[in-house]
Amino acid sequence: MEKNGILNIRELTKEYGTHRAVDRVSFSLKEGEIIGLLGPNGAGKTTIINMILGILEPTEGTIEVLGRTLKKDSAAIKKRMNFAAVYAHMPANLTVRQSLIVFGLLYEVKNLKERISYLLNEFDLVELADKKTGVLSSGEMSRLSLAKALINEPCLLLLDEPTASLDPSVSRLIRDKIKAYSERTGAAILWTSHNMNEIEAVCDEVLFLSRGRILLKGNPKTLPMEYGERNLEELFIAVAREPLSLWEG
Amino acid sequence: MSLKRISAVFLRQMFLITSNPTRVAGIFIWLVIDVLQWGFISRYLTSLGQDSFSFVTVILGAIILWGFMSRIQIGILMAFMEDIWTQNLINYFASPLKISEYLCGLIMTALTTGTIGFFIMAVIAGIGFGYTIFKIGLIIIPFMVILLVFGISIGILIVSIIFRLGPAAEWLGWPIPVVLSLFSGVYFPISTLPEPLRVISIFLPSVYVFESIRVVITEGHLNSMVLYNLSSGLILSVSYLLITSAFFIHIYKKNLQSGNIARFNAEAL
Numbered sequence A: 001m002e003k004n005g006i007l008n009i010r011e012l013t014k015e016y017g018t019h020r021a022v023d024r025v026s027f028s029l030k031e032g033e034i035i036g037l038l039g040p041n042g043a044g045k046t047t048i049i050n051m052i053l054g055i056l057e058p059t060e061g062t063i064e065v066l067g068r069t070l071k072k073d074s075a076a077i078k079k080r081m082n083f084a085a086v087y088a089h090m091p092a093n094l095t096v097r098q099s100l101i102v103f104g105l106l107y108e109v110k111n112l113k114e115r116i117s118y119l120l121n122e123f124d125l126v127e128l129a130d131k132k133t134g135v136l137s138s139g140e141m142s143r144l145s146l147a148k149a150l151i152n153e154p155c156l157l158l159l160d161e162p163t164a165s166l167d168p169s170v171s172r173l174i175r176d177k178i179k180a181y182s183e184r185t186g187a188a189i190l191w192t193s194h195n196m197n198e199i200e201a202v203c204d205e206v207l208f209l210s211r212g213r214i215l216l217k218g219n220p221k222t223l224p225m226e227y228g229e230r231n232l233e234e235l236f237i238a239v240a241r242e243p244l245s246l247w248e249g
Numbered sequence B: 001m002s003l004k005r006i007s008a009v010f011l012r013q014m015f016l017i018t019s020n021p022t023r024v025a026g027i028f029i030w031l032v033i034d035v036l037q038w039g040f041i042s043r044y045l046t047s048l049g050q051d052s053f054s055f056v057t058v059i060l061g062a063i064i065l066w067g068f069m070s071r072i073q074i075g076i077l078m079a080f081m082e083d084i085w086t087q088n089l090i091n092y093f094a095s096p097l098k099i100s101e102y103l104c105g106l107i108m109t110a111l112t113t114g115t116i117g118f119f120i121m122a123v124i125a126g127i128g129f130g131y132t133i134f135k136i137g138l139i140i141i142p143f144m145v146i147l148l149v150f151g152i153s154i155g156i157l158i159v160s161i162i163f164r165l166g167p168a169a170e171w172l173g174w175p176i177p178v179v180l181s182l183f184s185g186v187y188f189p190i191s192t193l194p195e196p197l198r199v200i201s202i203f204l205p206s207v208y209v210f211e212s213i214r215v216v217i218t219e220g221h222l223n224s225m226v227l228y229n230l231s232s233g234l235i236l237s238v239s240y241l242l243i244t245s246a247f248f249i250h251i252y253k254k255n256l257q258s259g260n261i262a263r264f265n266a267e268a269l
Helices: A045-053 A074-078 A096-106 A112-122 A138-149 A168-185 A196-202 A232-241 A243-248 B003-018 B021-047 B055-085 B089-093 B099-129 B140-165 B167-173 B176-184 B195-202 B205-219 B224-258
Strands: A005-016 A019-030 A034-038 A060-065 A081-085 A156-160 A188-192 A205-210 A213-218
Touching: A005 A045, A005 A188, A019 A045, A019 A060, A019 A188, A019 A213, A034 A045, A034 A196, A045 A060, A045 A081, A045 A156, A045 A188, A081 A138, A096 A112, A096 A138, A096 B003, A112 A138, A138 A168, A156 A168, A168 A188, A168 A196, A196 A232, A205 A232, A213 A232, B003 B021, B003 B055, B003 B099, B021 B055, B021 B099, B055 B089, B055 B099, B055 B140, B055 B167, B055 B176, B055 B205, B089 B099, B099 B140, B099 B224, B140 B167, B140 B176, B140 B205, B140 B224, B176 B195, B176 B205, B205 B224
Parallel strands: A034 A188, A034 A205, A081 A156, A156 A188
Antiparallel strands: A005 A019, A005 A060, A205 A213
């Protein structure tokens, strides 16, 4: 059965003066699909995510979510998506429960009380519910960020290094929760990470970015071999060090 | 506009304010000190023998209304700065929240703290100095509306500047009530100011309120000058609200282009 398109990006470009941070990037995400956005620091991953989130205006190109243009239907689209990012902190001076209440209202979640109760249980946050988020450990904070990201049951989830600085056990827990959510609801996920094992385990497809452009794309399990590398990590290093040779190849 | 999203912004601030008694005290302590200080000064001036003129009535009334306006302006600034200090803007603006809804949430927060501050000042003035602000009569309502709208405008102007220049510009917000009070005729009639400085006063809606209060208190009734002042103050304050709101939205759009919202924190700009 043909899967529904969730995200469609065409010729997305962002320029800062003469510097082109994102250069005519196009890709799409279908229902239940998880795509990994890879690339060295400064490749344009976060810039692309910020444009999809609507907090950065593209210089050119279009972003469509569920067939609607972000520029025209921003609020309606944002109700159907959410995000977690290592640099987007939850307000440190609110408790876990208060944070979820505030974000639940922002996303106009129905039956908010029940939804919060479910998320507190799902992410093992019940005992932390009345603690201020500022005193949470990295792992606890990541669980809260993910709970917030799922509060509106988004059909498009953007994750910018959701497991950065977490120990392997918490990383796996978070990863499993996200994958289970996507399988259960059909949510499409765009995922950036520098952990290649994680990407290989989770993603259906990867896009390698270099200097704002998509350099390579394909299945994370077979792509390294196509370019003569043993694994995704070695391919990543090759992209980071010698992007032009791969581009020409 | 979504009431739920506006209430989210408001609730976030209320959670914060009520989470710690020192935050509550921090909001109202200066208002209390102002009323006490000016109450005692006024009582002392009255004791010097000016029986025909009640300093307490004239000065305390003005202080309470000025405190209300300052609290509105600072309330908007504080609520906005909380979102910057906790790096919350990215979460807000990546959500369905519209910029107009965010502004409404800030205004609701400021209106709540400003109104509570007003009643606290009124009670202290009543208990401490036997002064009842409501003796001014129903005319206090349009006075307060003008000050409310002007306070909101100034608050929005300041957060727009900070939004444009970055959190380092925060210091601009704190002395503004003091500077404005000089030209608003809070403590003295603007005829006291040198001629060139009076030009500034003409453009401040607050001037029309405080000049009118003195007329109402000394003459005991409304006259055509007071009605003219009220109209002028209202037109000016509403104009400023429209202009500053448009300015804030313009800065927001500029920040969307420059990427400042994504990296808006105390260190980045």
